[in-house]
Amino acid sequence: MTHIVRWGIMATGWIAETFTNDLLIDPNVRNASDIAHQVVAVASSSSKDKAEQFISARGITTPCSAYGDYETLVADPNVDVIYVATPHSHHYQNVRLALEAGKNVLCEKAFTVNAAQTKILVEIARKKNLFLMEAVWTRYFPLSIQVRELIQKGEIGEVLRVVADTSFGDDVETKWGTTHRMVNPDLAGGALLDLGIYSLTWVFQTLYHTLPRDQRKPPTVSSQMTPYHLTGADESTTMLLSFPTSTPSNGPHPQQSHGIALTNIRGTQGEIQVLGQPFRPESYRIIPKKGAGEIREVHCPFPGNGKGMYWEADEVARCLRDGKLESEGMPLEESIVIMEVMDEVRKQGGLTYPQQIESTEYPLKF
Ligand SMILES: NC(=O)C1=CN([C@@H]2O[C@H](COP(=O)(O)OP(=O)(O)OC[C@H]3O[C@@H](n4cnc5c(N)ncnc54)[C@H](OP(=O)(O)O)[C@@H]3O)[C@@H](O)[C@H]2O)C=CC1
Numbered sequence: 001m002t003h004i005v006r007w008g009i010m011a012t013g014w015i016a017e018t019f020t021n022d023l024l025i026d027p028n029v030r031n032a033s034d035i036a037h038q039v040v041a042v043a044s045s046s047s048k049d050k051a052e053q054f055i056s057a058r059g060i061t062t063p064c065s066a067y068g069d070y071e072t073l074v075a076d077p078n079v080d081v082i083y084v085a086t087p088h089s090h091h092y093q094n095v096r097l098a099l100e101a102g103k104n105v106l107c108e109k110a111f112t113v114n115a116a117q118t119k120i121l122v123e124i125a126r127k128k129n130l131f132l133m134e135a136v137w138t139r140y141f142p143l144s145i146q147v148r149e150l151i152q153k154g155e156i157g158e159v160l161r162v163v164a165d166t167s168f169g170d171d172v173e174t175k176w177g178t179t180h181r182m183v184n185p186d187l188a189g190g191a192l193l194d195l196g197i198y199s200l201t202w203v204f205q206t207l208y209h210t211l212p213r214d215q216r217k218p219p220t221v222s223s224q225m226t227p228y229h230l231t232g233a234d235e236s237t238t239m240l241l242s243f244p245t246s247t248p249s250n251g252p253h254p255q256q257s258h259g260i261a262l263t264n265i266r267g268t269q270g271e272i273q274v275l276g277q278p279f280r281p282e283s284y285r286i287i288p289k290k291g292a293g294e295i296r297e298v299h300c301p302f303p304g305n306g307k308g309m310y311w312e313a314d315e316v317a318r319c320l321r322d323g324k325l326e327s328e329g330m331p332l333e334e335s336i337v338i339m340e341v342m343d344e345v346r347k348q349g350g351l352t353y354p355q356q357i358e359s360t361e362y363p364l365k366f
């Protein structure tokens with residue numbers, strides 16, 4: 001039987017459009033006939049008109065309410081789960097609004113501005129028996145699942161080193177100016193919270209998540225930030241994470257000469273190169289240790305011309321169907337540890353955001 005999940009979309013910006021477009025793609029094109037999605041409500045904090053335009057632009061013809069504020073959305077009894085698509089500066093207030101109203105939540109990355117905010121949201125969700133998940137879409141790609149399984153099967157031996165580079169190479173002033181969420185400290189902008197989270201995703205999903213739960217230990221962190229001269233947000237951030245394992249310090253060497261990818265996972269018996277941007281990779285290459293086999297490349301398509309956000313939505317649907325309050329693929333405990341790493345990186349780099357968006361006070365109007 002197909003389990004249908006009714007979504008409420010909070011905000012009408014770029015990622016809300018992209019996610020909703022994916023929700024509207026027939027799940028059968030990706031062989032997901034056990035679940036289905038309906039968009040039953042959309043809210044814009046700017047105006048009801050904007051929500052109506054969002055609905056008509058997507059060609060949604062099934063009943064779908066348009067709201068001109070978030071409060072009415074979270075009170076809608078037809079909604080099973082809210083997708084929070086506001087800037088990360090606002091996630092804490094917006095997710096909390098939804099949880100306090102008794103709604104399950106899928107919240108865009110970065111989960112919150114700091115770990116203290118994430119911890120409170122997790123506590124509230126648990127207390128109220130509500131589902132909560134950070135929308136780290138990449139983790140739900142078949143590609144990520146396959147790579148994690150390969151590591152767990154020992155395909156490249158013990159993983160010793162992971163390098164993941166999520167950089168755009170844009171001219172920051174021309175591309176992002178000073179007010180865009182990418183660079184605006186009032187919106188918790190900067191490379192770390194916006195893009196660094198994807199490098200951390202690869203490091204964590206290969207070096208941390210692949211271990212049995214009781215062996216997952218937080219890393220130590222050493223990092224460097226370069227501020228963007230016009231806003232003070234981080235224009236670039238480099239992080240070195242060390243996990244407490246028995247890893248020999250001399251590490252592995254490239255096993256067979258085959259270039260380097262943006263994401264490189266090196267083990268004692270070979271390496272996996274993940275090709276394409278770390279947030280939306282399209283293929284991977286398994287390179288066994290020299291003399292131990294052939295190089296294989298696996299292409300992972302996006303059915304129905306989707307962006308790839310439908311896989312995380314399918315996970316939410318299955319969790320709700322099965323009465324799970326969190327997803328195994330992105331456990332809340334792991335979201336907290338990752339937020340703690342980002343807190344530490346900001347501390348080392350001297351990056352703080354305005355007090356009101358770092359605050360755990362609720363409700364706050366800003
Ligand atoms: N998973 C992914 O691949 C991606 C994730 N993201 C994440 O999604 C979130 C939103 O990003 P994106 O959609 O690009 O951002 P946009 O600026 O395009 O949209 C954000 C929306 O949030 C609402 N909003 C509420 N308060 C504010 C405020 N003070 N300032 C600006 N907008 C506000 C607005 O919608 P309204 O007026 O309708 O209320 C606005 O349209 C971020 O956390 C980002 O990190 C972004 C891009 C890709």
Ligand SMILES: O=C1OC[C@@H](O)[C@H](O)[C@H]1O
Nearest residue numbers: 109182194195198279280
């Ligand atoms: O989360 C993201 O992933 C995709 C990028 O294009 C986007 O800028 C970033 O915010």
